[in-house]
Amino acid sequence: MQKKITPLTLSGFADALDKRLPQYQCERCGQPDCAHYAQALAARLTTPDRCAPGGRVLAEQLAAMCDASVLPGAVFDDEVLQCARVIEEACIGCARCLRACPLDALIGAPKWLHAVLPRLCSGCGLCVPTCPVDCIVMEPAGRVWSNDDAAAARHRYRARLTRLVKSAARRHSKQNSAKQNHAEQTSTETPEARQRTIAEALATARARRMQHRARRDVDKS
Secondary structure, three states: OOOOOOOOOOOHHHHHHHHHOOOOOOOOOOOOOHHHHHHHHHOOOOOOOOOOOOHHHHHHHHHHHHOOOOOOOOOOOOOOOEEEEEOHHHOOOOOHHHHHOOOOOEEOOOOOOOEEOOOOOOOOOOOHHHOOOOOEEEEEOOOOOOHHHHHHHHHHHHHHHHHHHHHHHHHHHHHHHHHHHHHHHHHHOOHHHHHHHHHHHHHHHHHHHHHHHHHHHHHHO
16 A cells, blocks of 8 residues: 655755755655655754665764764664666566655556666665565665755655645545535435335345255255
8 A cells, every 4th residue: 555645845944954865765764755854853853863875974964954963873874875676577567666666766557567767766675565576676776876866856756746646636536526426316316216226126135045045955956
């Protein structure tokens, strides 16, 4: 099931913090995305050393901005950027990884082979546990994640959230419309028509029971 994340519109200090983050959207900081981490950091609800892929240098920059300090036991990743790869012969096209990828770095369609776009993949690893056949592996990307990559990922992630919100609104509107149409049809139905519908349903149920009994008697004989 796709997680519902509330899009944030940051400003001021929180926005400045968010722009410093690598925009992996990996959730390892304990927040649903980088924007939520920046918001929590600006509100002094978390510490500046929770972004493991950002490394110690970033943590110290965030600490300086927040007039805080990096905890002595903070753990950070090494500098080797990871990238997801789909094992083609094992992929069943379930599309679960597509829904899990926060940066739209996976392409494909249900029942078709999926693939990773290496230039877009931040190596967050969120797609790995969603695969029911374990056909996604993480490997060294062979490159570094630049500031331009982070800026592009931030824009792409926000666009994705906007798309998901609009899609959910359309589904909700269709469901409400269907319920309203059903209610209108029910309200205009006459008592005689409702009685006929009920009688037909009861007759169908009785006929099915009789058929079932007949088949059971034949099996016993």
